[in-house]
Amino acid sequence: MAEQNLTKLAYQTLQQGKSIAGLAHKGLSTKLMELFAPEALPRGSDIGKELLEDLRTSMMELEQIDWQEAEAGIYPKSLLFEAPWIEWFTKYPLVWLDMPSIWERRRERKIRDLPKNIKEEIYPDYYLQNFHHQTDGYLSDHSAEIYDIQVEILFNGTADSMRRRVVSPIKRSLARFMNQGDRNLKVLDVATGTGRTIQQLRVALPNVDFYGLDLSGAYLKKASKYLNNRNGEMVQLVKGNAENMSFEDNKFNAISCVFLFHELPRVARQNVINECFRILKPGGKFVIADSIQMSDSPQFIPVMENFRTFFHEPYYLDYVKDDIEERLTSSGFTNIEGKSHFMTRVWVAEKT
Numbered sequence: 468m469a470e471q472n473l474t475k476l477a478y479q480t481l482q483q484g485k486s487i488a489g490l491a492h493k494g495l496s497t498k499l500m501e502l503f504a505p506e507a508l509p510r511g512s513d514i515g516k517e518l519l520e521d522l523r524t525s526m527m528e529l530e531q532i533d534w535q536e537a538e539a540g541i542y543p544k545s546l547l548f549e550a551p552w553i554e555w556f557t558k559y560p561l562v563w564l565d566m567p568s569i570w571e572r573r574r575e576r577k578i579r580d581l582p583k584n585i586k587e588e589i590y591p592d593y594y595l596q597n598f599h600h601q602t603d604g605y606l607s608d609h610s611a612e613i614y615d616i617q618v619e620i621l622f623n624g625t626a627d628s629m630r631r632r633v634v635s636p637i638k639r640s641l642a643r644f645m646n647q648g649d650r651n652l653k654v655l656d657v658a659t660g661t662g663r664t665i666q667q668l669r670v671a672l673p674n675v676d677f678y679g680l681d682l683s684g685a686y687l688k689k690a691s692k693y694l695n696n697r698n699g700e701m702v703q704l705v706k707g708n709a710e711n712m713s714f715e716d717n718k719f720n721a722i723s724c725v726f727l728f729h730e731l732p733r734v735a736r737q738n739v740i741n742e743c744f745r746i747l748k749p750g751g752k753f754v755i756a757d758s759i760q761m762s763d764s765p766q767f768i769p770v771m772e773n774f775r776t777f778f779h780e781p782y783y784l785d786y787v788k789d790d791i792e793e794r795l796t797s798s799g800f801t802n803i804e805g806k807s808h809f810m811t812r813v814w815v816a817e818k819t
């Protein structure tokens with residue numbers, strides 16, 4: 468019992484520490500922008516005291532569910548502390564060094580400032596942008612090296628807690644196949660980026676074959692390095708467009724997709740859902756985790772508006788108003804459930 472309390476305290480302290488670090492970083496970078504690049508400073512909506520309190524409560528609820536699911540054995544508690552701390556520590560200065568070029572892109576409204584050596588013709592047009600004013604977009608090793616730290620800062624250290632919300636529904640989905648004697652289970656993570664969702668899933672589900680797909684070769688390289696340096700089965704990483712995947716019909720027992728949909732235009736969003744339906748086995752589940760939307764979290768609309776104002780997120784406004792349930796239904800999915808956790812909405816949909 469004492470050990471349990473101590474682990475819980477350690478987890479809470481870690482989350483608090485990450486939250487303070489994230490807020491301090493954002494406060495300091497805003498001050499620097501005021502000093503050195505005031506024209507680049509975005510004008511966001513005011514986040515009043517009440518809204519701040521709601522955000523804090525919602526964050527605490529996320530922390531609670533994360534702890535409860537670890538305690539219930541859905542994933543090991545060690546996962547709550549899992550991060551490449553030393554690497555993040557050494558890469559953190561790069562985040563600061565990158566800032567002047569982000570300010571410049573923001574000030575000059577440069578949204579297609581990408582490496583010269585990329586073959587533009589192999590990517591969809593909507594992808595060739597500096598999402599969140601990211602240097603090189605998703606198309607360089609430099610971008611892949613600092614992406615995880617940037618996301619941790621953006622979400623005040625809750626990014627992995629939000630990603631972990633896909634573990635429980637994926638696990639439940641697989642239990643059904645296991646009960647039918649299926650021992651050859653396959654799970655795909657669509658738009659896997661640097662592989663953090665796969666790591667959460669792989670630790671919770673040690674006897675499953677994992678696949679990750681992404682359009683960015685640089686991010687997949689980073690994912691491969693990260694996953695190879697950790698315990699777990701080999702993962703197959705595939706470069707490709709989620710709108711048109713090379714996998715055969717009915718291949719996967721479950722599919723996850725984290726933080727992709729808000730970066731896609733409407734047509735692409737539907738294409739990805741259709742593709743996931745095609746490659747999922749009957750009885751399998753598709754689990755999406757992405758930004759909350761206006762309809763499920765109206766109290767956080769000013770936060771959504773600020774997100775769009777502060778970062779280059781060209782499809783976000785359309786996404787927060789989109790009806791994802793309707794898209795899932797029109798692809799053929801049934802038994803659709805949705806639940807919000809802090810800044811993330813999770814949909815679970817079944818291919819019956």
Ligand SMILES: C[S@@+](CC[C@H](N)C(=O)[O-])C[C@H]1O[C@@H](n2cnc3c(N)ncnc32)[C@H](O)[C@@H]1O
Pocket residue numbers: 594605618630657658659660661662663664680681682683686707708709710724725726727730
């Ligand atoms: C915001 S990141 C999310 C990455 C990861 N899932 C996470 O949790 O950090 C979006 C990812 O989607 C990938 N992406 C965007 N459009 C894509 C597409 N059409 N097909 C495959 N990957 C895509 C990007 O390369 C990037 O890695």
